[in-house]
Amino acid sequence: xxxxxxxxxxxxxxxVVFSMFGITMLEACSSxxxxxxxxxxANNGGDDDSSEGSSINIDLSSSDFSxxxxxxxxxxxxxxxxxxxxxxxxxxxxxxxxxxxxxxxNQWSHADSKFVCGxxxxxxxxxxxxxxxxxxxxxxxxxxxxxxxxx
Numbered sequence: 001x002x003x004x005x006x007x008x009x010x011x012x013x014x015x016v017v018f019s020m021f022g023i024t025m026l027e028a029c030s031s032x033x034x035x036x037x038x039x040x041x042a043n044n045g046g047d048d049d050s051s052e053g054s055s056i057n058i059d060l061s062s063s064d065f066s067x068x069x070x071x072x073x074x075x076x077x078x079x080x081x082x083x084x085x086x087x088x089x090x091x092x093x094x095x096x097x098x099x100x101x102x103x104x105x106n107q108w109s110h111a112d113s114k115f116v117c118g119x120x121x122x123x124x125x126x127x128x129x130x131x132x133x134x135x136x137x138x139x140x141x142x143x144x145x146x147x148x149x150x151x
Contacts (some may be wrong), residue, residue, distance in 0.1 A: 020093075055148055056149045057146050058080070058146065060146065065077075065084075066078065073085075073086045074086065076105075076106070076107070078105070081097055083108060085110065085126055088135065091140070092148045094147075095136060095137050096136035099119065101117065104120070113125060
C-alpha cells in the first residue's frame, strides 16, 4: 500500500497533490503553447516578453483570437500572460492575468464589468481605474487587425 502511495505522489502533478492536502494552488497543470499567436514582440526592457516597457503585437484576424472579435468578448491569453477584453470596435483592454490577491492566472471569468478569479472568487473591475487592489492594466492600440499591447 505504501509503495502505491509513493508511486502516485511521484507521478502526480504537484498542484493536484497539494490541493488534496488543502494547500492553495497557484497554477494548474498545463502546458499552453500560445506563443505562436504573437506576430512580433519588441522587447525594450529585459529578456522576458512580460517585462515592463515591452510591446506585443497580436494578429486579431487569427481564429485563436475570435473570442475578442465581438464587443464584450474576452479571453485569457495565457501565452501573453494577459486577459483581453473587447470594449468597442477601436478598443481592447489588456490586463495582467496574474491575480493581485493570490497570484493565480488560470481560472478567470468575466461578467457585469468584473473579472473574477476562480481560485478564490475575488472580483476586480475591468475599467483600468479605481482604488484598492486592482489588476495591472496595459496600454493598447489597434491598427487594422493588429493589437499592440505595451506593458
